[in-house]
Amino acid sequence: MKATTASKSRRRAVTVAALAAGAVLALSGCGAGQVSQTATQVAAINGNAANVGSIALRDVRFLLPQTEEYNNAKGGKAVLAFSAVNLSDSKPDELVSIGTDLGQVKIADKIEIKPSTTVVANKPTAKDATAAAAHEQNAGEPAADPNAKPVLIEVTGLTKDVTPGLTYPLTFVFKQAGTVVVNVPVDAGSNNPRQEPPKQGGEH
Missing domain, CATH: 1.20.5 (Single alpha-helices involved in coiled-coils or other helix-helix interfaces)
Structure with missing residues (x-):
């Protein structure tokens, strides 16, 4: 028993x-197979960033083609966008040049960056200026003036297609801060949250 x-x-x-x-x-x-909460989160900034001296470059990117004028194709033109922040509270600086083997960089105006200010480069339309000014700034960095007209920087005579998913090295030269190389991506465009795939086999 x-x-x-x-x-x-x-x-x-x-x-x-x-x-x-x-x-x-x-x-x-x-x-299993579900999209996690973090997978639906997207970066607030599309571009790359770099620091040199008292200058902080933020959201450096090529814009997606919006018109036939800016087609990002070999032989055509592309627009370079970024925010340049002068972290010094007393010394101004100036963007002297931008070098790249993609083509000739045309800076429309002299770009002086006053102390504790941010200069935005973007396609000069009201929509783009607002969007550029709305990008997040790191803690302690001055925000761009939403009413300021962005400066236009074009890369003309492109030697190759400027394609999303790739990065292209550009050399920024500042009068006081010095030189820094940034690997520049192409704007990712609108960020849409990922959608969960349809559930199969009913609820668990």
Whole structure:
């Protein structure tokens, strides 16, 4: 009798353990293939960043083609966008030049960056100026003036297509801060949250 009772107890213990393991697998199966909360989050800034001296370059990127004039194709033109922040509270600086093997960089106006201010380069339309000024700034960095007209910087005579998914090295030269190379991506455009795939096989 004792042997039989012990045998039954062992069988019950094995059955309980098997059911518990099955429950764990079922619960983990419900989570498999789902898009996590962090996967739906997107970066607030599309471009690259770099620091040199008292100058902080933020959101450096090529704009996506919007018109036939700026087609980002070989032989055509592209627009370079960025925010240049002067972190000094007393010394102004100036963007002297931007070098690249993609083509000739045309800076429409002299770009002076006054102390504790931000200069935005972008396609000069009201929509683009507002969008550029709305980009996040790092803590302690002065924000761009939303009413300021952005400066236009074009890269003309492109030697190759400027393609999304790739980066292109550009050399920024500042009068006081010095020189810095930035690997510049192409604007990712509108950021749309990822959608969860349709569930199959019913709810778990």
